[in-house]
């Protein structure tokens with residue numbers, strides 16, 4: 001990761017080295033003359049500069065990190081958030097985003113619904129706003145998502161396409177979108193939520209892409225997903241390719257099925273690099289031991305794990321406020337999950353689904369009975385969850 005290259009430690013070290021070299025040169029050139037006092041002086045200067053360098057590094061290290069971003073940079077992990085392009089013009093939104101995060105992911109702007117006004121065209125305007133902002137602020141960008149059964153445009157859902165037509169459409173979509181952001185989007189959620197839930201947990205979901213009518217692999221399990229990963233790899237050989245899923249954070253029938261798929265992909269050479277666990281936490285419940293074991297088994301396959309959409313929904317009153325007790329319980333869940341990720345070297349990113357309670361999907365999708373799910377409140381003040389996250393990601397590894 002590039003973060004390793006730009007640490008202040010590296011910079012201070014090399015400038016101290018420059019000073020030392022500059023000190024040695026005159027001493028060597030003037031070796032035939034009695035130069036003892038100068039050499040002592042030069043030695044003292046070198047010692048002084050070296051001490052200064054060491055002290056600077058030590059005191060920078062001793063300061064607690066001033067932001068999530070600083071904590072994550074020091075730990076060489078990524079801390080990200082979902083981003084809404086319409087809010088980038090709001091100064092507090094933009095400032096908090098750039099200060100606190102080293103990774104951004106368009107919340108909706110890369111979904112079919114936004115990108116594809118009709119079968120012939122692509123509208124990259126909103127996605128470009130997020131990508132450009134991230135590049136300007138030296139942040140990485142995750143892409144979300146290429147193959148999903150939700151947020152697809154009407155013309156596609158109602159289009160009565162045949163499998164060969166759908167296959168052509170999907171291939172062109174993946175190659176165009178991934179190709180456009182080659183070198184800019186470092187990781188993609190190639191597929192999202194392809195596995196079913198409830199009594200069908202562990203089975204593939206019936207979708208437009210799989211078997212309604214599908215892209216030509218109906219009834220053949222995850223072969224259609226393998227095809228999508230291959231198309232994405234062709235479009236950008238450098239991008240990391242992820243499978244992203246909800247309710248598979250713990251060890252359960254759904255994560256077992258994803259594990260079987262991931263193992264088969266690795267065995268068969270399907271280009272998969274990681275698994276995204278969404279981590280939308282409800283009812284203040286998270287089985288941390290099970291989450292940690294789950295991360296362990298996926299990273300043991302040689303895959304990276306990203307926590308991709310974390311939020312912790314709380315019950316809120318008519319004004320959108322949660323109780324202080326719940327805010328503390330929420331903080332503890334953020335802390336434990338971030339700590340679980342950081343404890344596995346293969347868990348390389350923690351991302352929240354938005355960062356301010358002012359803009360979060362939780363309220364709008366729960367008719368405003370749930371909310372307050374993110375680390376900053378509606379006025380961009382850090383909540384207990386913020387401090388918990390910062391502490392959890394701070395230790396270096």
Ligand code: XIL
Pocket residue numbers: 107108192246278309361
């Ligand atoms: C949500 C967005 O946050 C909302 O703005 C949108 O109205 C619906 O989708 N899992 C996912 C995300 O993978 O794409 C979803 O995002 C939240 C659940």
